[in-house]
Amino acid sequence: MKGDKRSVTMNDVAREAGVALGTVSKVINGQPVGETYRLKVEAAVKKLNYQVNPSAKALKSNRTSTIALIIPNTIMPFFAVLTYHVNIALEKRGYKMMLCFTEYDRDREQEFVSMVVHNRVDGIIALTYNPKLEIPAGIPFVTIDRFFSVSVPCVASDNFSGGQLAARKLAELGCRRVACLRTGSSLTNEPSKRKDGFVSGCMEAGLSFEMCNLTDGSPLSAFEVFLRHNLLETDTPLDGLFCGTDLMAWQAEKMVRDLGLRVPEDVQIIGFDGIRMFGDQDYICSTIVQPVPDLAETAVSMVLSNDFTGLPPLVCLPVRYQPGGTTKDSV
Amino acid sequence: MKGDKRSVTMNDVAREAGVALGTVSKVINGQPVGETYRLKVEAAVKKLNYQVNPSAKALKSNRTSTIALIIPNTIMPFFAVLTYHVNIALEKRGYKMMLCFTEYDRDREQEFVSMVVHNRVDGIIALTYNPKLEIPAGIPFVTIDRFFSVSVPCVASDNFSGGQLAARKLAELGCRRVACLRTGSSLTNEPSKRKDGFVSGCMEAGLSFEMCNLTDGSPLSAFEVFLRHNLLETDTPLDGLFCGTDLMAWQAEKMVRDLGLRVPEDVQIIGFDGIRMFGDQDYICSTIVQPVPDLAETAVSMVLSNDFTGLPPLVCLPVRYQPGGTTKDSV
DNA sequence: CAGGAAGCGTGAAACGATTCATGAACGAGC
DNA sequence: GCTCGTTCATGAATCGTTTCACGCTTCCTG
Numbered sequence: 001m002k003g004d005k006r007s008v009t010m011n012d013v014a015r016e017a018g019v020a021l022g023t024v025s026k027v028i029n030g031q032p033v034g035e036t037y038r039l040k041v042e043a044a045v046k047k048l049n050y051q052v053n054p055s056a057k058a059l060k061s062n063r064t065s066t067i068a069l070i071i072p073n074t075i076m077p078f079f080a081v082l083t084y085h086v087n088i089a090l091e092k093r094g095y096k097m098m099l100c101f102t103e104y105d106r107d108r109e110q111e112f113v114s115m116v117v118h119n120r121v122d123g124i125i126a127l128t129y130n131p132k133l134e135i136p137a138g139i140p141f142v143t144i145d146r147f148f149s150v151s152v153p154c155v156a157s158d159n160f161s162g163g164q165l166a167a168r169k170l171a172e173l174g175c176r177r178v179a180c181l182r183t184g185s186s187l188t189n190e191p192s193k194r195k196d197g198f199v200s201g202c203m204e205a206g207l208s209f210e211m212c213n214l215t216d217g218s219p220l221s222a223f224e225v226f227l228r229h230n231l232l233e234t235d236t237p238l239d240g241l242f243c244g245t246d247l248m249a250w251q252a253e254k255m256v257r258d259l260g261l262r263v264p265e266d267v268q269i270i271g272f273d274g275i276r277m278f279g280d281q282d283y284i285c286s287t288i289v290q291p292v293p294d295l296a297e298t299a300v301s302m303v304l305s306n307d308f309t310g311l312p313p314l315v316c317l318p319v320r321y322q323p324g325g326t327t328k329d330s331v
Numbered sequence: 332m333k334g335d336k337r338s339v340t341m342n343d344v345a346r347e348a349g350v351a352l353g354t355v356s357k358v359i360n361g362q363p364v365g366e367t368y369r370l371k372v373e374a375a376v377k378k379l380n381y382q383v384n385p386s387a388k389a390l391k392s393n394r395t396s397t398i399a400l401i402i403p404n405t406i407m408p409f410f411a412v413l414t415y416h417v418n419i420a421l422e423k424r425g426y427k428m429m430l431c432f433t434e435y436d437r438d439r440e441q442e443f444v445s446m447v448v449h450n451r452v453d454g455i456i457a458l459t460y461n462p463k464l465e466i467p468a469g470i471p472f473v474t475i476d477r478f479f480s481v482s483v484p485c486v487a488s489d490n491f492s493g494g495q496l497a498a499r500k501l502a503e504l505g506c507r508r509v510a511c512l513r514t515g516s517s518l519t520n521e522p523s524k525r526k527d528g529f530v531s532g533c534m535e536a537g538l539s540f541e542m543c544n545l546t547d548g549s550p551l552s553a554f555e556v557f558l559r560h561n562l563l564e565t566d567t568p569l570d571g572l573f574c575g576t577d578l579m580a581w582q583a584e585k586m587v588r589d590l591g592l593r594v595p596e597d598v599q600i601i602g603f604d605g606i607r608m609f610g611d612q613d614y615i616c617s618t619i620v621q622p623v624p625d626l627a628e629t630a631v632s633m634v635l636s637n638d639f640t641g642l643p644p645l646v647c648l649p650v651r652y653q654p655g656g657t658t659k660d661s662v
Numbered sequence: 663c664a665g666g667a668a669g670c671g672t673g674a675a676a677c678g679a680t681t682c683a684t685g686a687a688c689g690a691g692c
Numbered sequence: 693g694c695t696c697g698t699t700c701a702t703g704a705a706t707c708g709t710t711t712c713a714c715g716c717t718t719c720c721t722g
Contacts, residue, residue, distance in 0.1 A: 007708090009707090009708055009709080010708065010709065010710095011708080011709095014673095019671075019672090020671060020672040020673060021672080021673065021674095021709090021710095022671070022672060022673065022710085022711080022712090023670090023671055023672075025709075025710060025711085026670095026671090028709095029710085032669095032670085033670080033671080034669095034670070034671080037670090037671075051449040052708085052709075053390070053451070053707085053708050053709065054450055054451070055386045055387075055389035055390040055395065055451070055707085055708080055709090056386075056390050056677090056707070056708035056709035056710090057708080057709055057710080058386035058677095058709090059384070059386040059387050059390050059677050059678065059679085059707090059708080059709070059710095060676075060677050060708080060709045060710045060711080061677090061709080061710060061711095062677080064386065073415050074405050074411045074412070074414050074415045075411060075412055075415055077408065077411070077608075080405040080406060080408070080411035080414075081405070081406055083405050083411075083414075084404050084405045084406050084432060087430055087432055088432065091432075096429060097430060098427060099418055099428060099430060101415060101418055101419065101422075118382040119385055120384070120385070120386070220609070220612065247608050247609055250608060251608075251609070251613070254613075277408075277578050277581060277582075278551070278578055278582070281551065282582070282585075338678090340677090340678055340679080341678065341679065341680095342678080342679095345703095350701075350702090351701055351702040351703060352679090352680095352702080352703065352704095353680085353681080353682090353701070353702060353703065354700090354701055354702075356679070356680060356681085357700095357701090359679095360680085363700085364700085364701085365699095365700070365701080368700090368701075383678085383679075384677085384678050384679065385679095386677085386678080386679085387677070387678035387679035387680090387707090388678080388679055388680080389679090390677090390678080390679070390680095390707050390708065390709085391678080391679045391680045391681085391706075391707050392679080392680060392681095392707090393707080663722100664721100664722095665720105665721085665722095666719100666720090666721090667718105667719090667720085667721100668717100668718085668719085668720095669716105669717085669718080669719100670715100670716090670717085670718100671714105671715095671716085671717100672712105672713100672714080672715085672716095673712100673713105673714095674711100674712095674713095674714105675710100675711085675712095675713105676709100676710085676711085677708105677709085677710085677711105678707105679706100679707090680705100680706085680707085681704100681705085681706085681707105682702105682703100682704095682705090683702100683703100683704095683705105684701105684702080684703095684704105685700105685701095685702085686699105686700090686701085686702095687698100687699085687700090687701100688697100688698085688699085688700105689696105689697090689698085689699100690695100690696090690697085690698100691694105691695090691696090691697105692693105692694095692695095
């Protein structure tokens with residue numbers, strides 16, 4: 001069929017180099033081989049432009065050099081950036097990534113897990129929403145932001161400290177009465193510790209605070225009702241907001257503006273994630289920055305770890321505060 | 332080694348079903364087989380929970396059911412959304428995606444092309460920046476937004492019409508003097524037709540316009556200089572902006588606000604791409620929306636087309652205008 | 663200088679699928 | 693009833709690696 005010039009095989013290399021097949025294999029895989037032989041093989045490889053056939057290698061060795069990343073989508077900026085860094089970390093180590101988009105669907109999450117196991121990936125990194133996800137045995141499985149059990153290593157930002165930090169910053173910046181806006185209250189996972197940290201930080205700083213939890217189905221406009229009431233129709237209006245994500249902060253900023261108030265003069269806002277547009281430039285709001293490249297790097301190095309069962313059950317990476325235009329400390 | 336329970340093979344299925352190996356293969360691949368045999372095989376497959384081994388299949392058939400997507404990253408929202416839809420379109424057809432992030436590096440682009448060819452992908456979809464990219468023969472290759480030659484099919488939005496549409500809208504909305512802000516002037520590709528369409532639209536509508544082209548290296552602040560001059564230090568200030576991307580529009584909106592003007596009251600802004608945050612909700616600005624799901628779907632169906640050489644050299648998909656808060660027609 | 667351990671290259675077998683030459687089974691035609 | 697043709701299941705060969713038992717060298721020791 002179409003110009004299928006048969007490709008160069010190890011056998012061709014062996015013949016060209018005048019050595020045995022096994023010797024070529026050893027050279028290719030960096031196993032110890034006599035200097036003379038290695039040189040001959042390397043010359044032949046170069047001459048014939050030989051490249052290993054990944055399918056054959058995978059078939060025989062039962063390893064695919066592929067790691068699955070199970071994640072809702074790449075539409076949400078946090079997921080998009082995480083996916084990027086996971087792929088970069090994998091590429092650096094000679095691995096490929098198999099992407100599985102679940103769109104938060106619990107059944108799809110479970111199906112993808114079986115699917116990638118059948119596809120014989122060498123490991124799985126998952127950011128999922130099914131608390132009852134069945135985790136396959138016998139294959140390295142690392143989660144991001146979801147703690148299942150001590151035998152399933154989890155990588156996450158230090159969400160609790162991030163929440164605390166936000167509260168402290170708002171206090172420092174002169175806020176008297178603040179609120180925490182968040183969604184997804186139905187699920188307990190690592191990110192839900194942001195609010196816990198925030199509460200802790202407020203108490204510590206003696207800051208008066210409100211909670212506004214949107215359950216999964218509620219429309220975003222519920223925030224608007226909350227804000228209208230607590231900004232305009234009260235004697236002690238809010239002057240600070242902590243939002244569960246930057247996107248939420250971005251929405252909140254709009255809502256506050258639409259209510260005729262100024263950001264950050266009247267209301268200061270801190271988000272979470274550290275999403276920026278334009279590469280290294282603007283943040284969409286003042287925020288608690290997650291170390292996404294580190295999250296990715298850590299998850300990858302854990303899933304590829306030689307001693308998988310020796311890994312710590314939960315790795316929390318440090319976050320930092322970043323002014324970004326919605327707080328008074330922004331330049 | 333670790334619980335490597337040998338997996339179920341076609342041979343096991345054949346034995347279980349009491350038929351020959353070849354028969355099982357035919358059933359699995361949907362080739363015609365006697366009813367009785369098919370039923371026996373299907374029963375055995377179910378009983379043993381057989382799944383084909385992709386590596387073995389790829390090795391023998393020389394097809395991997397994998398398509399490479401070569402793209403700068405998934406950090407820019409447009410790329411992120413495109414990647415998402417490409418993956419969904421591929422998954423629907425039983426294909427996997429191999430992601431290659433180039434970060435706009437021409438050498439990496441070229442390296443990835445060779446790499447994926449060696450990895451024997453069944454086709455390549457590429458969004459690249461190297462005008463001299465060498466396109467491999469003998470493998471379906473579809474580009475997005477970059478036209479190379481009539482023999483390399485390209486899928487793009489109708490950028491020219493989009494530019495025209497933006498100009499017409501600004502005219503309709505009462506603008507008298509407008510400008511086009513864009514970057515990346517050094518490269519001629521499909522998106523660069525946006526400005527051409529815009530120019531054409533302005534002339535058609537009798538609208539006075541300025542061009543502000545940022546070459547690749549320039550800092551974003553050059554826009555600020557341009558805007559300050561054309562908004563504050565002139566007798567006939569601009570009252571409308573068309574930006575090459577939504578991100579640029581988002582920046583421009585900030586700059587205009589920082590200059591003390593109101594959006595959309597004083598200056599109306601239209602972007603390009605149709606980026607939204609929050610799924611189906613907010614657009615970050617009034618914009619010309621690219622049909623990203625269609626772009627992905629089209630690119631995928633083209634790259635998998637049976638009659639690859641019969642494809643049209645350039646497919647332009649229709650765009651639409653979407654009010655989003657930075658124009659006076661927004662509710 | 664003989665004996666034996668250590669080192670290392672060799673090449674056949676195996677991984678699990680696809681493919682195709684082979685021949686069995688069956689029906690039609692005369 | 694016999695021949696010829698068609699249909700279709702069969703299973704051996706093959707894809708390009710990895711692996712490992714085997715045996716040849718080399719070199720050290722006594």
